[in-house]
Amino acid sequence: xxxMESSTEHKSDHVVPIKTYAVICASLLVLTFLTxxxxxxxLGPLNVVVAIVIACVKATLVVLFFMHAAYAPRRTRLVxxxxxFWMLLLLGLTLADYLTRIPVL
Amino acid sequence: MSTTNANPPPATSPPQMPRENYLNANYGxxxxxxxxxxxxxxxxxxxxxxxxxxxxxxxxxxxxxxxLTPQGWLVGPDTYNRLFTMHGVIMIFFFLxxxxxxxxxxxxxxxxxxxxxxAFPKLNLLSWYIFNIGAAFALYSIVTGGIDTGxxxxxxxxxxxxxxxxxxxxxxxxxxxxxxxxxxLNFIVTVHTMRAPGMTWWRLPIFVWSHYATxxxxxxGTPVLAITLLMVAAERLLHLGVFDxxxxxxxxxxxxxxxxYSHPAVYIMILPAxxxxxxxxxxxxxxxLYGYKAVAIASLGIAVIGFLVWGHxxxxxxxxIYAAMIFSLLSYLVAIPSAVKVFNWTATLYRGSxxxxxxxxxxxxxxxxxxIGGMTGLFLASMGADVHVHDTYFVxxxxxYIMVGGAVMGYLGGLHYWWPKITxxxxxxxxxxxxxxxxxxxxxxxFFPQFVLGxxxxxxxxxxxxxxxxxxxxxxxxxxxxxxxxxxxxxIYFIWSMRYGPVAGPNPWPATGLEWQTSxxxxxxxxxxxxxxxWEPYDFEHRPDLGLPKPERAKRKPLEAPGLELGE
Amino acid sequence: xxxSGALFGHFRDLDQQKQTASLGMWVFLMTEVMFFGGLFLAYxxxxxxxxxxxxxxxxxxxxSLGAINTGVLILSSFTMALGVWASEMRKRKLLCIFxxxxxxxxxxxxxxxxxxxxxxxxxxxxxxxxxxxxxxESQHAEIFFALYFLMTGMxxxxxxxxxxxxxxLLIYAxxxxxxxxxxxxxxNGGLYWHFVDIVWIFxxxxxxxxxLHH
Numbered sequence: 080x081x082x083m084e085s086s087t088e089h090k091s092d093h094v095v096p097i098k099t100y101a102v103i104c105a106s107l108l109v110l111t112f113l114t115x116x117x118x119x120x121x122l123g124p125l126n127v128v129v130a131i132v133i134a135c136v137k138a139t140l141v142v143l144f145f146m147h148a149a150y151a152p153r154r155t156r157l158v159x160x161x162x163x164f165w166m167l168l169l170l171g172l173t174l175a176d177y178l179t180r181i182p183v184l
Numbered sequence: 185m186s187t188t189n190a191n192p193p194p195a196t197s198p199p200q201m202p203r204e205n206y207l208n209a210n211y212g213x214x215x216x217x218x219x220x221x222x223x224x225x226x227x228x229x230x231x232x233x234x235x236x237x238x239x240x241x242x243x244x245x246x247x248x249x250x251x252l253t254p255q256g257w258l259v260g261p262d263t264y265n266r267l268f269t270m271h272g273v274i275m276i277f278f279f280l281x282x283x284x285x286x287x288x289x290x291x292x293x294x295x296x297x298x299x300x301x302x303a304f305p306k307l308n309l310l311s312w313y314i315f316n317i318g319a320a321f322a323l324y325s326i327v328t329g330g331i332d333t334g335x336x337x338x339x340x341x342x343x344x345x346x347x348x349x350x351x352x353x354x355x356x357x358x359x360x361x362x363x364x365x366x367x368x369l370n371f372i373v374t375v376h377t378m379r380a381p382g383m384t385w386w387r388l389p390i391f392v393w394s395h396y397a398t399x400x401x402x403x404x405g406t407p408v409l410a411i412t413l414l415m416v417a418a419e420r421l422l423h424l425g426v427f428d429x430x431x432x433x434x435x436x437x438x439x440x441x442x443x444x445y446s447h448p449a450v451y452i453m454i455l456p457a458x459x460x461x462x463x464x465x466x467x468x469x470x471x472x473l474y475g476y477k478a479v480a481i482a483s484l485g486i487a488v489i490g491f492l493v494w495g496h497x498x499x500x501x502x503x504x505i506y507a508a509m510i511f512s513l514l515s516y517l518v519a520i521p522s523a524v525k526v527f528n529w530t531a532t533l534y535r536g537s538x539x540x541x542x543x544x545x546x547x548x549x550x551x552x553x554x555x556i557g558g559m560t561g562l563f564l565a566s567m568g569a570d571v572h573v574h575d576t577y578f579v580x581x582x583x584x585y586i587m588v589g590g591a592v593m594g595y596l597g598g599l600h601y602w603w604p605k606i607t608x609x610x611x612x613x614x615x616x617x618x619x620x621x622x623x624x625x626x627x628x629x630x631f632f633p634q635f636v637l638g639x640x641x642x643x644x645x646x647x648x649x650x651x652x653x654x655x656x657x658x659x660x661x662x663x664x665x666x667x668x669x670x671x672x673x674x675x676i677y678f679i680w681s682m683r684y685g686p687v688a689g690p691n692p693w694p695a696t697g698l699e700w701q702t703s704x705x706x707x708x709x710x711x712x713x714x715x716x717x718x719w720e721p722y723d724f725e726h727r728p729d730l731g732l733p734k735p736e737r738a739k740r741k742p743l744e745a746p747g748l749e750l751g752e
Numbered sequence: 753x754x755x756s757g758a759l760f761g762h763f764r765d766l767d768q769q770k771q772t773a774s775l776g777m778w779v780f781l782m783t784e785v786m787f788f789g790g791l792f793l794a795y796x797x798x799x800x801x802x803x804x805x806x807x808x809x810x811x812x813x814x815x816s817l818g819a820i821n822t823g824v825l826i827l828s829s830f831t832m833a834l835g836v837w838a839s840e841m842r843k844r845k846l847l848c849i850f851x852x853x854x855x856x857x858x859x860x861x862x863x864x865x866x867x868x869x870x871x872x873x874x875x876x877x878x879x880x881x882x883x884x885x886x887x888x889e890s891q892h893a894e895i896f897f898a899l900y901f902l903m904t905g906m907x908x909x910x911x912x913x914x915x916x917x918x919x920x921l922l923i924y925a926x927x928x929x930x931x932x933x934x935x936x937x938x939x940n941g942g943l944y945w946h947f948v949d950i951v952w953i954f955x956x957x958x959x960x961x962x963x964l965h966h
Contacts, residue, residue: 094840095833104830111822111956115815118961126965130957138950145833145946147939152771154376155778162782165404166789168491173440173793176495176507177800301762303772369779377772378762407783411790415902423880424898426794431891431898437797441790 093150103144110137199689201608202703209708220305221708226291227606228312229282234675236278236319241668243271248630248661254651264647265332266348272335277357278319280591281449284456285367285402286315288598289395291606293371295699295706296389298380298715303373307366315363321356325349334645336446339427339438343419351420354413361406361413364452368402371395380698382717386480389697389721390473393480394459397487401448401455405491409445412438439501443494451490453587454554455483457594458525461547464601465529466722467695468544469536470732473722475528482521489518499570508567515565522558526551541693542616546597549624553589557582560635575645578638584631593623596674603678604688608704611681615673623670629663694730696722758934770936777940781947784910788951791903795958798895805892807963809885812877813900814868818960821864822952828857829949832942839935844928847938851922854945858915865908872897900959907955910948917941 114133118126143149148156206223216224246267250258259267290308294301302308325331331353333342342350375388375396416438418424427433466473473479495503495511529551538544560582563569573579604610633656638644642653649657691700696719702711719727763769799806835850876884877897885893921941924930930938 095837097834097837100830100833100837104826107826107829108823111819111826114957114961115819118957118964121965126961126963130961131954134954134957137953141829141946141950141953145829146943151774155775158775158778158782162404162785165491165782166785166792169408169444169786169789170793170796172492172495172507172510173437173444174796174800175510176436176440176503177797179504179506181504299762304776305762365783369776369783372779373772373776376775377768403779403783404786407787408790411787411906415790415794418898418902422901424902425879426798426895426898426902431894432798432802433895434797434801437794441793 095144095147095150099144103140106140107137199687199692199704201687202705202707204707205608205703205705206708207607207705218309220301220309222290222294222302222305222308223606223706223708225308225312226287226289229286229290229315232312232316232319233279233283233287236274237283237671240271240274240279241671243267243274244664245668247271248664250647251649251657252661254649254654254657256648259647261647262332265334265645266330268645269331269334270326273322273331273353273357275587276335276449276453277360278315278322280453280587281364282315282367283453283591283595284460284598285371285395285398285452286311286363288391288460288595288602289367289371289398289456292602292699293374293392293395294378295605295702295710296392296697297375297378297383298698298711298717299374299378300709300711302370303378304366304370308370311363311366311370314366315360318356318358318360318363321352321359323356325352325356328352336442337413337416337438338442339416339419339435340429340433343416343425343427343438351417354417358410358413358417361410364402364406365410368399368406371399372403380715380717382715383698386477387717387719387721388480389459390462390476390479390483391456391459391697393483394455394462397483398452398455400484400487401452401490405445405448405452408441409449412441412445415441436498436501436503439498440494443497444491447494447497448487448490450583450586451486453591454594455486457550457591457598458483458522458554460594460598460601461529461550462525463695463697464543464547464597465532465551466724467601467693468541468547469533469538470724471532471536471722472724473528474531474534475524476721478524479528482524485521485524486518489514489521493518493565496565496570499567500574512565512567516562519558519562519565522554526555540617542611542613542620543597543601545617545620545624546593546600549620550590550593550597553585553593553627557585557590560585573638575643576638577634577642577644580644581631581634581638584634588631589627593627596620596623599674599678601693602699603681604692605699605704605706607682607685608688609681609685610688610692611674611677611685615677619670619673619677622666622673626663626666626668626670630660630667631663633657633659633663691730694732696724696727696730758929758932766934770934773936773940774943777943781943784947784951788903788906791899791906792954792958795899795903798892798899799958799962802889802892802895803963805887805889806896807966808887808889809893809896809900810960810962811964811966812875813960814871815960815964817864817868818956821861822956824857824861824864825949825952828854828861829946831857832945836935836939836942839925839930839938842931842933844925844931847925847931848922851918851925855915855918855922858911858918862908862911862915865904869901872901903955903959907948907951910951914945914948917944 110133114130117129117133122129142159148159206221216228219225246258247264250256250264250267256264290302328349331346331348331350333346333348333350337350337354342354375392379388415424415426419427425431425433427435427438429435462473462479493511493515495507496515499508499512560578564573564579564582600611600616637653637656640653642649688704690703692704694700698715698717701715724730724732758769759766760769763772831850831853835847835854838847838850872878876882879894879898879901883894883897884890887893918941921930921938925938
């Protein structure tokens with residue numbers, strides 16, 4: 080590997096234009112409204128799935144554009160994915176216990 | 185070659201203390217309490233953790249005294265519950281977790297990578313203050329009656345029914361956790377962004393790799409403990425009853441959250457000691473580390489797989505059998521990267537030019553005792569065997585072999601190995617070897633009987649026991665007194681050496697790392713000029729600057745046993 | 753281009769300093785992900801176990817206030833991003849305006865939250881001895897509200913810290929510290945603020961929109 084982290088410098092000098100921010104903000108507000116509207120419809124177990132999916136889309140938009148992850152060095156994206164993955168590990172392995180218990184009685 | 189001029193010409197005049205170094209750069213208490221120099225902060229931590237080690241040891245002494253007789257003669261069961269709880273809490277959170285990273289890691293990592301300091305020097309100082317503020321809460325909980333929940337704080341006893349100082353204690357541990365998080369954050373960012381030119385990832389010493397892996401655990405695990413303890417405090421203080429069984433709260437939820445951190449925490453305790461051991465083994469076998477990349481990757485492997493095994497603490501708690509099987513399998517798998525390290529240390533020693541200085545004694549002790557502790561961990565990973573020995577002294581012996589026989593010996597070995605770099609002085613060698621041997625003997629006498637006791641059925645955390653267990657308990661207590669002597673001696677001769685020890689010079693062993701390319705003690709800014717690294721780690725063969733005699737390339741002779749014909 | 757006064761002594765140059773600061777903030781935010789993750793785990797387990805009670809309890813929350821707060825936070829992230837843009841374009845007064853706007857929006861959020869909390873106290877929905885909830889599963893509803901207060905409370909603590917952070921940034925921004933070419937503190941402060949927004953993006957549907965259609 081090269082002596083210094085060389086792939087990083089110039090990407091981070093990129094200035095995100097205001098228009099991008101405005102589009103993202105509008106999308107987030109629309110998605111919020113969408114979340115609320117869909118919650119009023121009975122989709123059974125799908126309700127929570129849809130809600131989480133929309134929330135994830137919103138979070139992704141914030142991370143990529145407001146937090147500049149789309150323009151950040153690869154190492155930053157690695158850090159982000161590690162954090163999210165670890166939280167999913169916590170949730171997943173614990174749920175693996177609860178969901179596979181044989182109910183007693 | 186390094187651009188620093190700190191290496192003396194080989195063997196002409198006795199080494200001199202450098203005129204200006206980080207110790208005498210500034211005087212006065214304020215220059216220490218407000219320092220941002222990572223080396224001084226390492227020493228501040230040394231002072232703090234030594235205090236808490238002594239305090240935790242004091243509780244251990246009381247425990248072992250109590251267990252001299254089957255009926256317990258010293259304290260009643262309520263007090264005994266507090267003794268083992270305080271022993272565990274102090275030793276784990278206020279000694280073992282910080283010890284090597286906050287003392288040796290802080291001191292050495294910038295030196296090892298050729299940087300002037302860590303990435304965030306002020307956060308480093310803040311982490312020491314946070315450590316002590318949290319510890320103050322824990323001390324408060326001790327002097328106001330202590331806690332009796334066990335260091336594991338299982339709910340609902342800790343969250344509702346215990347009348348002891350749980351809130352103060354968990355708040356203290358919560359606060360100190362941030363010290364750990366900040367240290368880990370600092371190390372990770374430092375290794376990514378502060379390496380000197382030429383110091384590539386594959387040239388980093390294993391000590392740095394180990395601390396990088398440890399830091400990953402610190403930053404991803406500790407926050408979960410933090411929120412969990414906060415939930416316990418919230419339940420006690422604010423009636424926000426998340427664990428209250430009367431409301432439908434689930435005790436197992438607490439255990440999942442608690443062990444999600446507390447299992448990886450044991451890898452926080454052992455990985456740095458493994459890093460220390462690697463450095464010592466390479467230096468005192470005077471040989472390139474066998475399988476450097478494997479050892480580096482194994483460090484990361486331990487950190488990652490270590491997060492996937494926490495359910496093995498809950499085999500008898502009521503989890504799903506299928507989840508338990510997964511955790512059991514993963515617990516076996518986590519032994520593999522540790523074994524990789526042991527094989528590589530052994531292969532490094534093989535045909536090395538081995539010498540028996542004190543750091544090497546500790547490193548060899550580490551390898552042996554860690555193997556025993558680790559193998560007994562495999563018995564515990566097997567669900568069937570675990571049902572028999574869970575909550576017995578077998579478990580206690582297992583983790584003390586790793587944490588004391590492993591982590592503490594690694595810590596002491598590291599202190600001895602880098603003492604010349606930290607202070608510029610050598611400690612008395614014969615006395616230190618004697619102390620290491622005393623420690624080893626005392627340790628085994630203390631804890632080996634506990635394997636037997638546990639297997640025979642003596643439960644842990646009990647203030648009394650059946651009379652047939654007394655002999656082994658007495659052995660254990662006797663061993664503990666010898667162990668205590670082994671710990672006392674270094675404190676005495678280390679302090680002595682700071683004034684009267686012979687001057688060490690920049691590279692007394694000698695060793696290959698960048699930290700040995702600057703004076704002992706180093707100047708405040710670590711290096712006169714920024715080093716440029718062109719050599720591979722542990723490459724004793726190609727380091728003429730170390731002034732070592734050329735190694736003889738011994739020819740492989742056939743074995744000389746009669747009757748054996750193993751031709752070459 | 754470089755404001756040499758901003759360079760700390762242990763760094764080679766401002767670029768290394770900026771990279772370091774940014775990586776540091778991201779790593780810190782991942783610790784926050786794990787911190788809130790513990791609460792999300794508790795929520796997940798209990799919602800799975802006590803689905804109906806959670807639905808009933810959730811319907812006691814004021815969805816419109818929650819939705820308004822979500823919108824407010826999204827807008828505050830927008831103004832924060834605009835602040836970062838202003839610092840990159842070296843527009844000192846504009847940066848200050850956007851920082852103030854962000855703080856005001858954050859203040860609106862906290863005010864609405866405070867109002868919601870006051871309502872909970874009035875309606876005896878605060879866990880503890882005064883908790884009252886109609887129906888057979890009132891104890892499970894009490895767990896919901898314990899989680900509600902823990903999660904939104906922890907979020908609010910982070911918002912308050914964020915407000916403090918923004919105030920400090922505002923003071924230095926007014927002095928021109930971030931419009932001379934080096935704006936890492938504004939960017940990193942922005943990262944923190946956006947993270948707190950993201951937490952709320954998950955809290956809103958998880959707490960307010962359970963079984964809304966009931």
